[in-house]
Amino acid sequence: MGCDNILSDTFIKIRDLHFSRGDREIFSGVSLDIPTGKITAIMGPSGTGKTTLLRMLGGQLQPSQGTVEVEGLDIASLNRKDLYKARRRMGMLFQSGALLTDLSVFENIAFPIREHYNFRESMVRDLVLLKLELVGLRGAHALMPAELSGGMQRRVSLARAIILDPVLMMYDEPFTGLDPVTLGTIVTLIKELNQSLGITSVLVSHDIHETFSIADYVCILSEGKVMAAGAPQELMESKSEFVQQFVQGKPDGPMPFHFPAGSLSNDLLGSKLEKGQHLS
Amino acid sequence: MIGAFAINTVASFGRASIFLFQIILGFKDVILRSSLLIKELYSVGVLSLLIIVFSATFVGMVLSLLGYVTLVDFGAESSLGVLVALSLIRELGPVLSALLFSGRAGSALTAEIGLMKATEQLASMEMMAVDPIRRIISPRFFAGLISLPLLTLLFMGIGIYSGYMVGSVWLGVDEGSFWSQMQSKVDFRGDVVNGLIKSVVFGFVVTWIALYQGYNAYPTSEGVSRATTNSVVYSALAVLGLDFLLTALMFM
């Protein structure tokens, strides 16, 4: 099953993806299409490898099997030079903001420009200030990352991610740990970027309410496979128990509340425990 | 089990060597963007000056003191200059500078890189199509490689001079014989240059270990702390081991 009944153009094609970390198999045959110019959300329980998927889109990790094609290019097979060229068309917003701590806000945003191009200083200034204006932090351009709140850091990170006008934006848990006001700001910015600039956006998140409010398509991953996919409305009305548990946030259901264990009466009343012995 | 440990060690060493190779390839970027190098020379070299100068002064003085006390029994105190100079130039200068450097600058490098890894700064750089090895690691490597020999030279010079202050000015060894015996027995090519070669080798190894540990640290606070400790410990072992090797090659 996959999100492959989409009518618009496909920006990213993932086919039969397999990936393991150590003994744990993270993906065991994931296939999905990410449509161009839309906001696609990848969701799922903690630890299902959502961030790992983003890393694979960016070529930081290689699949053990299967292909990841971005704009028709097989990312895993690119050599270093071509991979770096492909990455210039992508922007990624990291969960922690990941600003360079020894550079000011202005320098952080200017970083990609300075590394790749040789623009006149006045042009760099204009580009940076424009993007800062977009995220509402133009006045903060001289501050250092340590002086910013978490929400502000994330907005600066966003400005930095879009400075070279990427065609693909990836957001790694953009809503986590923010206060309601900043949350609303980020949600609005993501939507605006997608609508006004037509940037294909891939969003990884746990947050049902915020994500469903802006996503065009949602894919839910669990246990290494795609469990459900479709527009938010479709998923809300889905008959699947799993989807209902996830979407409504019910503590118990197909995803059990209890970690596998023996019977409670055995543990409490069974063999007498010595002092210091652990329950096994 | 020993087999697994040995294989892991060899694999580690292989990874570290590939890492080193990539760093060295970044040499031309470092030349083109010398401002990065200068910034690192400051943080790695200039900021280590305090501890180097301080240590050199006291080591020189103690050496002179102990040397005098021993030599005076043989009536050979006029050789004090030779003792102080040769000890510092051949051995104490390079080795102590390297150990102090590893503790002060090496651990700082490891912590800095480890922290950048833990806060995803390195990953974000990769996603911006900037190679973190060329941008962050290479300048620090060459800064360390250049700084340690310079610091060692300062250690030697300051140590000898402070040895002179204690030996001659305080303890009364004849100034003339202090310097003239030293000058005839200390060979420029055999001693000073060899000591310098040692410090270049140490600079190479200490910086390499520090950067590698940081780059491969587990991205948690415990991981970074462990990496920092490892960096200092491994550097110390490497310096002392290589010192024995080099001393045997150079002074036998």
Next chain:
Amino acid sequence: MGSSRKTEITVGAFVLMALLAFVYLALNVSNLTGFSSDKGYQVSASFDNIGGLSKRAKVTLSGVAVGRVIDISYDKETFRAKVTMRINSDVNYLPTDTQASIYTSGLLGEQYISLEPGAEDDVLKDSSQLDITQSALVLEELIGKFMSSFMSKKE
């Protein structure tokens, strides 16, 4: 991202100080001043026993250093050790019957070559050979001589 003025100045000062230390070590501490680019001229001498003479040993004239030993080898034609020395070019007045002896500097010191000028008019030039030599004193021979003279005295 540029480095500030202050950083550049301190780094420059640091490098400068280290270079000064290097120059100081080279000139005041080590024997570099004796290392002029003077090629000098080469002279060789054969000894029965060179004792502990080593390659960079001093060559002196009345105690004044005038050169260095540059090579020690065994000559299988004469069955003696052949020592090659380089003498400073300005010491060009050594007569051809100059004697080369191996002495020890101090009680525990290293060995060196001392030259005693002779009386000839001709002077030594490049690739000359010194014919009159005195080998190093070997402790065992000394004791042996002492013992035999002691023995003979007893009789």
